[in-house]
Amino acid sequence: MRTTARGAATRQRLVSGAALLMREQGAAVTNLDQVLRATSTSKSQLFHYFPDGRAGLLVAVTSYEVEQVIEAQRPHLDDLSTAKSWREWRGGVLRHYVELGERCPMGSLTSELGTSSPEARNIVNGLYDRWEGALMAGVQAMIVNGAVRPDLPVRDTARSILTAVQGGVVMLRATGRLSYLETTLDTTLEPLLGTPRAAA
Amino acid sequence: MRTTARGAATRQRLVSGAALLMREQGAAVTNLDQVLRATSTSKSQLFHYFPDGRAGLLVAVTSYEVEQVIEAQRPHLDDLSTAKSWREWRGGVLRHYVELGERCPMGSLTSELGTSSPEARNIVNGLYDRWEGALMAGVQAMIVNGAVRPDLPVRDTARSILTAVQGGVVMLRATGRLSYLETTLDTTLEPLLGTPRAAA
DNA sequence: GGACAGCTGGACGCCACGGTCCAGCCCCGC
DNA sequence: GCGGGGCTGGACCGTGGCGTCCAGCTGTCC
Missing domain, CATH: 1.10.357.10 (Tetracycline Repressor, domain 2)
Structure with a gap:
């Protein structure tokens, strides 16, 4: 499960993209599809880096x-x-x-x-x-x-x-x-x- | 569409009950079913008094x-x-x-x-x-x-x-x-x- | 006391959204 | 250059939750 540079970049893109969306319109109304579209990623990538799904992403965004x-x-x-x-x-x-x-x-x-x-x-x-x-x-x-x-x-x-x-x-x-x-x-x-x- | 005393009471019960729930656990995670249960009312009553549904209820709760x-x-x-x-x-x-x-x-x-x-x-x-x-x-x-x-x-x-x-x-x-x-x-x-x- | 308007109950439909799955691609290490 | 494991795409599923509908009750007004 060694994460490569590409993987780290994707993860980073997800977090910062989600953070931006949530600032603009609020975390509650920001859904995963919007995050995926905004970051040019797909469901499987999100769940690959955040096995807990939305909850895990929220925690990462909070830290960020x-x-x-x-x-x-x-x-x-x-x-x-x-x-x-x-x-x-x-x-x-x-x-x-x-x-x-x-x-x-x-x-x-x-x-x-x-x-x-x-x-x-x-x-x-x-x-x-x-x-x-x-x-x-x-x-x-x-x-x-x-x-x-x-x-x-x-x-x-x-x-x-x-x-x-x-x-x-x-x-x-x-x-x-x-x-x-x-x-x-x-x-x-x-x-x-x-x-x-x-x-x- | 003259509202009677009983109707006003029901409406009031919905608003204050919803407000209480939303204080306790947050507005975002408070759903209509919880409000109905907590206030001993039913869907049709809620939508009778708040034709805009959840959105209208939220506005009323805000005023309250x-x-x-x-x-x-x-x-x-x-x-x-x-x-x-x-x-x-x-x-x-x-x-x-x-x-x-x-x-x-x-x-x-x-x-x-x-x-x-x-x-x-x-x-x-x-x-x-x-x-x-x-x-x-x-x-x-x-x-x-x-x-x-x-x-x-x-x-x-x-x-x-x-x-x-x-x-x-x-x-x-x-x-x-x-x-x-x-x-x-x-x-x-x-x-x-x-x-x-x-x-x- | 009868009739109509307000009021109530709950079953139902629909769909958005989170989460799963798997087949295939890319890229690092040897 | 080849093997394998991380990485990616997207179709698919289940469910929770909002809103609709209608049949029946209540209570107010004449």
Whole structure:
């Protein structure tokens, strides 16, 4: 059962194609035939790489989308030790959602993929943990650097920021307006960056 | 086609029963047979009251759940003119989500019902508008009363709070932890209530 | 109390969709 | 260049679930 380069490519095509479709129209209404058509594959290939069928594909798509979410915040997420890098991170996040609008990976993750199975749920929770960890490291670094008051609660601050992004994305998907994300990010980043709106 | 008391009761039973099922297990996996069983009704009744079938029922459930969300914030949402009433509102919201946990109406609204059809989407957007309006009225009242600095941006503040609740609910559903909602509410209410954690 | 309109029950049809199967192709390894 | 195992195509099947239909009941109005 050694998988060759061609096989890996087909599998990859299935996952990314399915992810795209599910972002556009929702996971629930995306059926296998659509995925096959969009990726120029056939039933047997899908079931070859995902013996559990649809369920397995959903899990793979969930993992894939989690990576997309993290990737979209690179490289800033990995080094949030200065006010400048926080501002750049913020800018990058906003730009990303301006670009993708309602078709963002986060949306399908939280609303559909994350609840599709216990396994998928764990994967999404893993995303939140990684994310929160990176934000916490950033807050901690800001404290160590003396850029913010030392009694700032590290975990709570990180959680507020993460929650702000989630809420902003929900409202973006619902209303199409970015202002919710923008405003709330300003509010929650205020302890780190001082007066909001200092940088767009 | 005048509808009688008995008919109205049957219709109501269908809507609230369907809403309950959809909160528990998700709208996508809730089928009509389950709704019929849970509400002691039959196919013909459902299609009698909802000629559009499942789609029409979903719209009705959406409206119903929107009312539940507003109702859960009563009476505080209608008069947020003092720090006390804001604190009571905050406490009420938290209590509500402690109680319902992941089975809250908000969750199914944002993640499933709101995207089930353009009509449902409009209904959910109406909820956000009403909600934001009530919060704005509260912020404005606080300014008029001189309880907060007059240059506080009314709309942005209201939007931050609304977004905080959304994000908190998302994280609650994902992780089962209430702390995200709690923390972010504290952060966003800070401009109105001063130092957070003054009241549980 | 009779008649008509609303209301109810459940059997039935249809089809979309997930999943199975197998015959044949391609490509790596020797 | 040849053998074999991964890889591919597509026909096929079973079923769950939405929606239809009609016969019979109920209850309201005159």
